[in-house]
Amino acid sequence: MALFGLLLTLATPALTFLLFLLITTFLGYCLYIKYIHLKYDHMPGPPRDNFLLGHSPSFLRIMKNGENVHDKFLEWAERYGPVYRINILHYAAVFVSCPEATKEVLMSPKYPKDKFVYKRLFYLFGQRFLGNGLVTAQDHEQWYKQRRIMDPAFSSVYLRGLMGTFNERAEKLMDKLSDVAENKTEANMLHLVNSVTLDVITKVAFGVDLDLLKNSSPFPKAIETCLTGMIYYIRDTFFEFNPKNRAFVNEAREACRLLRTTGAQWIHERRTAIQNGDEVPKDILTQIIKSASQEDKMTEEDEEFMLDNFVTFFIAGQETTANQLAFCVMELGRHPDILEKVKKEVDDVIGMKREISYDDLGKLVYLSQVLKETLRIYPTAPGTSREIAEDMVIDGIRIPGGFTGVFSSYVCGRLDKFFKDPLTFDPDRFHPDAPKPYYCYYPFALGPRSCLGKNFAQMEAKVVMAKLLQRFDFTLVPGQTFDILDAGTLRPKSGVVCTLSHRDHKE
Known part of the structure; x- marks a missing residue:
């Protein structure tokens, strides 16, 4: 205090005022944090690590140790119940695993995506990232306008027409796996599978042929860097200000710029084709341009808006499907009985034919169950959140308005009260005659903001898995971990390393 007094004595009046203003502002902020604590501390929840930072030091320790933060959310749900609170700075988040509340919030359009997470996806370390795209838009009218325009690119009629591309790209993977075998x-x-799903999305969404199984490309690394950066940007408020992280921050900014520059180039080429009267597909890229053409006059912000959706689909259209496929192979490799059962179904439905039809997909019932069970244990996009302005009562607990509601499919999918022996991989949970999970299984979210590409992703996953099961026997290489890497999306930490052999169909 003596030193502080000396500084004030020596300081100029302007500096004294500035110091006074800073101290007063900081004290006011601390009082506001205290107010938020008092507002929500009647709820169950883990002790805070720190008055200012709340629970974020716990998350940073978990990330530093290479562990999965969603396991901590699960542990807290088991300890504190279906509604518990956590704090980060002046934000209060309420984790909800109550099906009735999940239904009420996610099925309604009146609860926008929350500012804390989705505003931090607008920019990534100061570089525009997902902006106001379909995933991140908070304003309902703005989102609804985009969704309405994008819907035709995901209609069942259009998706049927993609079967040729799904088959063609999956065949390229089979050729590669044949060399491996x-x-x-x-x-x-x-x-x-990352290469294949990125190939599919660039081809069917943007009309570009990358052929990543043969050609190198900067895109897979750029996507991975952006997703890793996104996690640090959301969970570590001071990450970008640490000099040790400067190289990675610059790398993440450059990755963002690469994706947006690529988008600008591909949009320009497609626009030129449209203006020249060339025939163009009714794909995502055409729909993105169509959404912008509804504006009377294109502004610079409208151009950025198109790029927001380009980056959104570029990343979302491949990353989560690839991770699901890898987890599926991992679990089938660990369960030979389930593997044999799903192989038999593929043999019965597909036989030896190379071209899988849309109607064939509907007959692969057990494979659908396997893919659904994969997403129950490993929801590659593990949860979503909403901003809740009004007071609510959840599971008998009154929650004052002004909080973020967090809904985790990862947590619900691993809770014993919803799924018996939740860590046991059992596709029969999703048998057509089994009772449907009641608002505790939502790997593609729920309600109006559910994933637009859900059917696209599951068609693609079925085609790839069916061809893999039709052609190859695979065995997991011993010694690898079955841990989960928490990298924005969830992916298998080991990469799922296999040995393969051609199947003998003479039996």
């Missing part, structure tokens, strides 16, 4: 080498399945 013949050379008796090991295959990193996550890496390979």
Whole structure:
């Protein structure tokens, strides 16, 4: 205090006023944090690590140790119940695993996506990232306008027309896996399916042929860097200000710029084709341009808006499907009985034919169950959140308005009260005659803001898995971990390394 007094004595009046203003502002902020604590501390929840930072030091320790923060959310749900609170700075988040409240909030358009998370997806370390795209738009009218325009690119009629591309790209993966089998080498399945799903989305959404199984590309690394940066940007308020992180922050900004520059180029080429009267597909890229053409006059912000949706679909259209496929291979490799059962279904439905039809997909009932069970244990997009302005009562607990509601499919999918022996991989949970999970299974979210590409993703996953099961036997290489890497989306930490052999169909 003596030193502080000396500084005030020596300081100029302007500096004294500035110091006074800073101290007063900081004290006012601390009082506001205290007010938020008092407002929500009647709720159950873990002790805070820190008055100012709340629970964020716990998350940072988990990330530093390479662990999965969603396991901590699950542990807290088991300890504190279906409604518990956490604090980060002046924000209060309420984690909800109560099906009735999940239904009420996620099925309604009146609860916008929350500012804390989704505003931090607008920019990534100061570089525009997802902006106001379909996933991040908070204003309902703005979102609804985009969704209405995008819907035709995901209609069942259009999706049927994509079967040729799904088959063609999956065949390229089969050729690659055939080389692996013949050379008796090991295959990193996550890496390979990532290449295929990125190939599919660039081809069917943007009309661009990357052929990543043969050609190198900066895009997979750029997507991974953006997602990793996104996690740090959301969970560590001071990450970008640490000099040790400067190189990674610059790398993440550059990755963002690459995706947006690529988008600008592909949009320009497609626009030119439209203006020249060339025939163009009714794909996502055309719909993005169509959404912008509804404006009377294109502004610079409208141009950025198009790029927001380009980056959104570029990332969302491949990352989560690839991770689901890799987790599916991992679980089938661990459960030979389930693997044999799903192989038999594929043999019965597909036989030896190379071209899988849309009607074939509907007959692959057990494969659908396997893919759904994969997403129950490993929801690659593990949760969503909403801003709740009004007071609510959830599970008998009164919650004052002004909080963020967090809904985790990862937590619900692993709670014993919803799924018996939740860590046991059991596709029969999703048998057509089994009771449907009641608002505790939502890997694609729920309600109006549910994933637009859900059917696209599951068609693609079915085609790839059916061809893999039709052609190859695979075995997990011993010694690898089955841990989850929390990297924005959830992915298998090991990459799912397999040895493969051609199936003998003579039996």
